[in-house]
Amino acid sequence: MKLLSPDELSEEQRSVLDSYRPALPEGVVCVNVVLGAESWDVRPLILQGKQVCICRVSRDLPEAQCKALAAELQGFSVIRSCPGEASRAAGASRFLFIRPYVTSTLSDQLDSGEIRSGQTNQELVGKLFALLREMQACSLIHGHICPSNLALANGSLVLLDPLMGALNHTQGMSFAPELSPGQEVPWSADLFGLGVTLQALLGSSMSAEQQQITRRLLLPSPRQRPSLEQAEEAFLVAVGVSAPSQTKSARVIKRASQAPNASGSSIRERRPKMRSGPGVLSSVLGLAAACGVAVVSVRVFFPEVYTSLLGRVSLLQPQVDPTLVSDWASGQRAQMTAVARRAILNQDEAAAAVIVDSILAGENPPNTTPRLMRVALNDLWRNELSAKDVGAVLRLTVAPLFKEGLDSMPPLSSLHPGVILAVAGEMPPNDPAPQLKLLPLSIFSKLPDPFGSAFKQLSDLGVSSAGAPESVALAAITSGMASSRAFDAFMGGDTSPKTAIARLTILMPIVSGNDAATAQLVASIRDRGGELGQVLGWFDIEDLAKWSKLNGSQKLTLVLNRLPESELSQSQYADLMTFPLPGVRGQAALELKKRFFRDTDGNLLLTLSGPGNRLTREQTIALVSALALPPAKRTPFVGAWFGLKPAPDTVLLILLARSGYDSSDTFNLEAARYLRRAQWTATTEMLQILAQHPEPLARTLAYAKLDPKVDGEKKILQERISAEKDQGLLKMVMGKLSAELPPAPRAVPTPPTQTP
Secondary structure (H helix, E strand, C coil), X not given: CEEECHHHCCHHHHHHHHHHHHHCCCCCEEEEEEECCCCCCEEEEEEECCEEEEEEECCCCCHHHHHHHHHHHHHHHHCCECCCEEEECCCCCCEEEEEECCCCCHHHHHHHCCCCCCHHHHHHHHHHXXXXXXXXXXXXXXXXXXXXHEEEECXXXXXXXXXXXXXXXXXXXXXXXXXXXXXXXXCHHHHHHHHHHHHHHHHXXXXXXXXXXXXXXXCCCHHHCCCHHHHHHHHCHHHCCCCCCCXXXXXXXXXXCCCCCCCCCXXXXXXXXXXXXXXXXXXXXXXXXXHCCCCCCHHHHCHHHHXXXXXXXXXXXXXCCHHHHHHHHCCCHHHHHHHHHHHHCCCCHHHHHHHHHHHHCCCCCCCCCHHHHHXXXXXXXXXXXXXXXXXXXXXXXHCCCCHHHHCCCCCHHHCCHHHHHHHHCCCCCCCCCHHHHCXXXXXXXXXXXXXXXXXXXXXXXXXXXCCCHHHHHHHHHHCCCCCHHHHHHHHCCCCCHHHHHHHHHHHHHHHCCCHHHHHHHHHHHHHHCHHHHHHHHHHHHCCCCCHHHCCXXXXXXXXXXXXXXXXXXXHHHHHHCCCCCHHHHHHHHHHHHHHCCCHHHHHHHHHHCCCCCCCCHHHHHHHHHHHCCCHHHHHHHHHHHHCCCCCHHHXXXXXXXXXXXXXXXXXXXXXXXXXXXXCCCCCHHXXXXXXXXXXXXXXXXXXXXXXXXXXXXXXXXXHHHHHCCCHHHHHHHHHHHHHCCCCCCCCCCCCCCCCC
């Protein structure tokens, strides 16, 4: 890859760039160009706002395929991939993909030695498998997984340029041999890419079993390659790394929300087949029409069972069949399914109670959706739930085990808002089920706080649908799914400070106290860029004040232009006087005056927190630390501070701000000495204050700068004649004024009178 200026392109390359320039967002600036191996592979680097992005364009494709792929690329926004926007490019034969520019990929880090091949990369291997599991669950295919298309962002492994390499380059060591121009990209290509990446990360450090699995992943025939689960067992389970369990609920919920395309067939049909059956929500959200032609029987919902269950959903009855408890706790699919069948088909209250009690006690039985049940049966609205609501929750929870229980589910709109919230929280924010999109956001506003108020605030921002990405994301966050995907979807694509602050304000009461959630939210805002991202980046530039010890909630509070409730250190308050937001700077100055300074230092702190402070963060912290000491102890620290070479203009402002101290003040003397050796400028008003300063050397500086040829400055000198008590300085003033007086005329002698 080469990085060139647009002016350095050949005629052919420039024509390629010009061919899709009209498709670039309005107002962007092309700052550089990255050239690929082919003459047509021209990748502009553009400036969008304050972020550098790279543009990828596909080869010419059939119009129908171009449209489908451009839409399909958006699916990668729901997993850990570098965020991007896909759109139609020049004409109808290409699509354009724009994402933030990543300066260093895994390939770059391996080449530079920053990452060395070997077992030390086991954590990266775990993240790679987690990423592939997430892709498989969401039915997504990248097509060219390799070190050059993977990067680390805030500790997470992210994908770059999905589908682009597979569609544009179908040859090379890192490309699956089955890739063909114009053909759909199969899941097997990503298994091949897994082998390529494992080989690069681990090299010869792999065990014999791992080497065998890698060779099979790289076989030319896709049918001979092992499954993702087989590879994961060899690389993670074998070395004792715990792989996060992936319940089928995530898969079936995603599948339930996929609608067919215009031609009547799903563009996901070519995706890897999941082992689970029809989605948990496929029956729930598709039932509205069915309920219009069939009466739901009392036998299906067993109101007598669930009415009884409502009163005791969190406590096991003392006389419960121990076989039910052991079967449900066994983790074995057959035994657990038998319990689910008894609860639903046989109207067995004891079986239903075993399921509910185990989940509300904090257990996470495999092949269930326990979080959905815990959210739906929240104490805040549990007493409002009907028998129909509780029955629906139980069926949804065990659906991956016993999908037949969903045969007669009520419409989503007929359920309690708390149940709908739980269902929405399990959906992908950018691709929710159609039934949810038909519901108004106001259904969630009816929930008790903090849930209802959060959705009410979101409604006030103009979001009206319960199926909007922001709404679904907020449902996930309030349901305990505070993932980076949910935060990204909730914050949206608008990076304007006003929008970002409004949405961040909604989230703060929800995530406060949850360090893991706030850390993910901080990472999401930082990765989004924009002004808020830059403000958060301020904490990472320097850690002189130990900002790394602050939790995400405290940092986000500062981003919202206010101080956190917890007390900060003196150095942190001092550092905050250079913070990007003026509100925080002013509040930090007030806290310093209240805790560490006297009232007479108000002007000093106001100066340091104001826009005229040109000191570095280190200089500001050091100055506050020195001046907060008792006068008898500060002398050596003051001398050391001037060794940091502070900006003379700011030193002058500080000297003026401390004009209330007498001539014995060490800092004022050192400041005047420093300015005597430096270049600085001052207004007439500043010179007037300096001429009245209690420090004699400071007055000397003013007298030296004042020009008696300027009317205003001459007046200052004249006023100092009666005010200056130092005889030496008085002579200096008189000398400057007398030097400007016109010389006295010489007396011309009168010639003697001649007498005749």
